[in-house]
Amino acid sequence: MGEHDARYYAQGIRATSADRIIEQVGITKVTFYRHFRSKSDLVVAYLEKQAAAERDWMKNARSNGDPIESLRALATGIGSASCSPGFRGCPFINAAAEFSDPDDPVRATVDTHRSWTLDQFAAVAAEAEVSDVESTAKQLMILRDGAMVNGYLGQPETVADSLGAAFTSIVANG
Template sequence: MNDDTTATAPSTRAGSSTRERILDAATERFYAQGIRATSADRIIEDVGITKVTFYRHFRAKSDLVIAYLERQAAAERAWMTGARAERDPLAALHALATDIGAASCSPGFRGCPFINAAAEYADPQDPVRSAVDAHRSWMLGEFAAIAADAGVGDVDTVASQLMLLRDGAMVNGYLGVPEKVAEVLDAVFTSVVSSARA
């Protein structure tokens, strides 16, 4: 299939659609097989476009990787914001634990895409690593907000503990027994907040 046609007004929509198709293919392959293991040529072949079309939308593979992470970040922000909406702090943490447990049991689960990306891009100056760090900083802020809502004394410490537990659950869901993730994570989330309140 050739989607290099840009003759009329619908071309803007077609361009947007092509970009999304590239991003869809990249998202699937980056998460399932790894970012460095997935070449731009492989994605070009998956989408059925020319190299010219690919590079019209993404000047380099690193731009595509950042777009992939930004898409993942937007999804996680919506998920975490939704879990917090109109819930008390422990109920929000319970919802997060339940959702992480459910994700861990889903076919093809490979843990956190941001932890995975950080493992592949160790240089803290790399733009990919910067995208990872920006999202993780946002998530830590969300845990701090939950901790503050819970009325704990040391918000920053509790936020770091909740983040650490979340990260561990994501890794354990991939490498351990995913069926236990929700139950264990919910229990330790509750324990950390209850202890900090006391």
């Protein structure tokens, strides 16, 4: 994570001004605004970088043909991330909370990434041959979101095990 990425994440997007980033990076305002016409453009670039990293991780964590192993690997990774020092929640959920206008480009970026993630959960649910893939995928997504909050707010040592058990329970009963 770059320094301005870390600042966004640690202090919040709205609390981090473009002037602070310009000063930190050591560029002129003209150069900054040549690349990013607005703060939303900069936030979109930050989120796209985060999304690419998360997509790579999630693709590598999945075990095609073995949905239970995929869910365990995803739970372990989510548990590790949400319990790591400095973790402050999902950057996409955090950005959505700060940019409430559904027409803002930031929200479009958040929605695109969350839709992709939901599709990945649907693929795992389909591999598990559950009766209602869409509903199961949504339940897995809710569990993912909850685990990220749980790791940040309490009991971080049990997040991966609890999430893995919840994931497999949802699929087993689906």
